[in-house]
Amino acid sequence: MLFPHLSKFMLSFLWAGFAALCHAQTADSTFHLNDVVVTGTRTPKLLKDVPIQTRVITAKDIEKTDATNIEDLLQQEIPGVEFSYAMNQRKHMNLSGFGGQGILFLVDGERMAGEAMDDVDFTRLNMANVERIEIVKGAASALYGSSANGGVVNIITKEGNEPWSLNVNARMGRHNAQRAGLSFGTKGQKLRNLLTATYTSTDEFEVHNAENPVTQVVTTIYGEHTVNVKDQLTFTPTERLKLTGRAGFFYRQLTRTADTPERYRDFSAGLRGLWTITPNDHLDLSYSFDQYDKSDFYKITHRDVRDYSNVQNIVRGLYNHTFDNGSTLTAGADFMHDYLMNNYLEMGDKSQNSVDAFVQYDWIASDAWEFVGAMRYDYFSDSDDSQITPKFTARYKPLYNLNVRLGYGMGFRAPALKEKYYDFDMVGIWIIKGNPNLKAETSHNFNISADYTKSRYNFTFSAYYNDVRNKLTTGIPHYLPGDNKQLYLDYVNLDNYSVWGGEAAVQTQWNNGLSARLSYAYTNERHKKDKEGNTINNQYIPARKHSIVARIDWEKQVSKNYGIRLSLNGRFLSKVKNIEFVDYYDISKGTNQVCYPAYTLWKLSAVQEFGKGIKVTAALDNLFNYKPKHYYYNSPLTDGTNLMVGMSIDVHRLF
Numbered sequence: 001m002l003f004p005h006l007s008k009f010m011l012s013f014l015w016a017g018f019a020a021l022c023h024a025q026t027a028d029s030t031f032h033l034n035d036v037v038v039t040g041t042r043t044p045k046l047l048k049d050v051p052i053q054t055r056v057i058t059a060k061d062i063e064k065t066d067a068t069n070i071e072d073l074l075q076q077e078i079p080g081v082e083f084s085y086a087m088n089q090r091k092h093m094n095l096s097g098f099g100g101q102g103i104l105f106l107v108d109g110e111r112m113a114g115e116a117m118d119d120v121d122f123t124r125l126n127m128a129n130v131e132r133i134e135i136v137k138g139a140a141s142a143l144y145g146s147s148a149n150g151g152v153v154n155i156i157t158k159e160g161n162e163p164w165s166l167n168v169n170a171r172m173g174r175h176n177a178q179r180a181g182l183s184f185g186t187k188g189q190k191l192r193n194l195l196t197a198t199y200t201s202t203d204e205f206e207v208h209n210a211e212n213p214v215t216q217v218v219t220t221i222y223g224e225h226t227v228n229v230k231d232q233l234t235f236t237p238t239e240r241l242k243l244t245g246r247a248g249f250f251y252r253q254l255t256r257t258a259d260t261p262e263r264y265r266d267f268s269a270g271l272r273g274l275w276t277i278t279p280n281d282h283l284d285l286s287y288s289f290d291q292y293d294k295s296d297f298y299k300i301t302h303r304d305v306r307d308y309s310n311v312q313n314i315v316r317g318l319y320n321h322t323f324d325n326g327s328t329l330t331a332g333a334d335f336m337h338d339y340l341m342n343n344y345l346e347m348g349d350k351s352q353n354s355v356d357a358f359v360q361y362d363w364i365a366s367d368a369w370e371f372v373g374a375m376r377y378d379y380f381s382d383s384d385d386s387q388i389t390p391k392f393t394a395r396y397k398p399l400y401n402l403n404v405r406l407g408y409g410m411g412f413r414a415p416a417l418k419e420k421y422y423d424f425d426m427v428g429i430w431i432i433k434g435n436p437n438l439k440a441e442t443s444h445n446f447n448i449s450a451d452y453t454k455s456r457y458n459f460t461f462s463a464y465y466n467d468v469r470n471k472l473t474t475g476i477p478h479y480l481p482g483d484n485k486q487l488y489l490d491y492v493n494l495d496n497y498s499v500w501g502g503e504a505a506v507q508t509q510w511n512n513g514l515s516a517r518l519s520y521a522y523t524n525e526r527h528k529k530d531k532e533g534n535t536i537n538n539q540y541i542p543a544r545k546h547s548i549v550a551r552i553d554w555e556k557q558v559s560k561n562y563g564i565r566l567s568l569n570g571r572f573l574s575k576v577k578n579i580e581f582v583d584y585y586d587i588s589k590g591t592n593q594v595c596y597p598a599y600t601l602w603k604l605s606a607v608q609e610f611g612k613g614i615k616v617t618a619a620l621d622n623l624f625n626y627k628p629k630h631y632y633y634n635s636p637l638t639d640g641t642n643l644m645v646g647m648s649i650d651v652h653r654l655f
Helices: 002-019 059-065 070-077 417-421
Strands: 055-058 081-085 091-095 104-107 130-137 151-157 164-173 177-187 191-202 224-238 241-254 262-278 281-298 303-322 328-342 349-364 369-380 385-399 402-413 424-426 430-433 441-454 457-469 471-474 487-494 497-509 514-526 546-559 562-573 576-581 591-596 599-610 614-621 642-650
Touching: 055 059, 059 070, 059 130, 059 562, 059 599, 070 081, 070 091, 070 151, 070 546, 070 562, 177 642, 328 417, 349 417
Parallel strands: 104 151, 430 487
Antiparallel strands: 055 130, 081 091, 130 151, 164 177, 164 642, 177 191, 191 224, 224 241, 241 262, 262 281, 281 303, 303 328, 328 349, 349 369, 369 385, 385 402, 402 441, 424 430, 441 457, 457 497, 471 487, 497 514, 514 546, 546 562, 562 599, 576 591, 599 614, 614 642
16 A cells, blocks of 8 residues: 555655756765765775766765664665575575675675675674765676675775764664664874774564465564674874774674574674875785684573684785876785585585686776776685686766766676585475585676766666576475485576666755655566476575665754754565475475565654754654565564664763
8 A cells, every 4th residue: 555655755756856957056965976985996986987886875874774784774775675584584685686695795895704594694784883885786706706796785984083982872672672882983193993882682572474374484583682893993104004903793692492592703803004105006905804603502501502613814915006197907816715614514614715816907088988897817726616707897978967887797606615515404494405516606797877967966777687607596405315304405506597677766955954865676587497487496585576765854953952854764675476385394295376565664763963962863663564464584574663762972072
């Protein structure tokens, strides 16, 4: 019933936008077009001039959404993204047809270790210390290597930027949902430091399903609590040299079973040096360490048994030279030692080394034309395999406020050690079996995009096509010869997978404090079919074809000591069909087609600011009290409207 209302809102919004074009005033900064981004080319460029289409989510955007982690944020800001739930309620992301290891997540340009099913642990990525997030869709393997075949999400953290700062904040919601945070920063002439700590928790709660569900359902939403601590120290001995050290600790406990809760830990650290050799020559050297562990805590015996550990050590070098006309030559190399320990691995552990080298030339041909070409070579010791990955992009700027981009990129994803060697029991349903004969997944991405800015309005459009070869996934459950009791699910390479689609967005800001953004995404996946026309891979729900996100904000500084901001966020996801087994424990009963319904969710939030440093927030999440008829793995796990209240105090601003 909400979709017609959403459609009316969309039409009204678009009409208002086009009608106001004639009298609005120019304001490029409204859309962050003068912000500097780095992810698309690995060199600093203005957002309005970057040859690779890039979406930026700023710290102010994060504050408006009141997001706790990356899942909360992306679902409110980006169309075409959906977080579903795999076994054990581990979160799986689908972004424009790519998910799991097909989207590369970076923190300050560094990879993350560890997996939860086939995804990184998204609960690690809280928003407490985030300056901005840069999102590049499409194949980026020529610059970032394996797992960047569907895109890159680069989370860029804050640095201490005041002589001293102290923020304390807290939020509460239904089911005893709590969030508490602290950040403390200092900035001197050569040293700056930022320490952040965040605690979250929520209780377990039950959800109720209608009778005779058409597929497997969720009845209990597990409770959990997390602790996330990060510290970043920056030393600038000279104007030409910047040294950064970072360290982090993450802990999460999930109460799937009361007697044996699951524990997840991460230890991370890194060193980075940025040297301005000359005004036109820059060198970036870094080392990063990341260890992600999983253990089971047996309350009766007070034993904490570690059964999974992934450790990554990475050394990276990056050099760029800027020519007099603005063209840039970039070259780099990486070395990574990847270690995996698990009780289900043969010999208990596996490891491999990977090395790469890449080069990119960003050629400013004229005021109107820019061309970018890149080439990368990767080598993996475990399989004694290598991969060459090219990329080419052209940007045409016929007008000051119009950019047209056309590009081709090859993507690839090397099989992970887990996918090759790891056999594990998936919640008693089937045994997931590694396959040492897996080939690297490759893709060919073709894309076109355009963005146009007129006065206070910005319009963007993009379309893409991805042809994927040897897609890495799990195949069809089967019994081993002579075994009629235990089901097995092998990692396999699939052929004939493709995904194509597009996005369109419009955003604006008026002089009365109102701003709005509306985005639409279309995604069409084509999976390989069996002889009966059924999709072979059905471990995860396919991407929903249509998705919309909308946001409207209003802010007003009423007086010197009082300001208010109201935000309304909405997202719509269309229905999706999937082929699933009638009984996961007995595949002989065959499959049926399941239709997961469309749904719409809205969130209304208000922020009141008192004086210089006190903010009081209130939000109604799931404003219209949507409740799924059945709670599936990809349905929103909400049981109705959630009132959340919180407070944030900038202590240093009170004095």
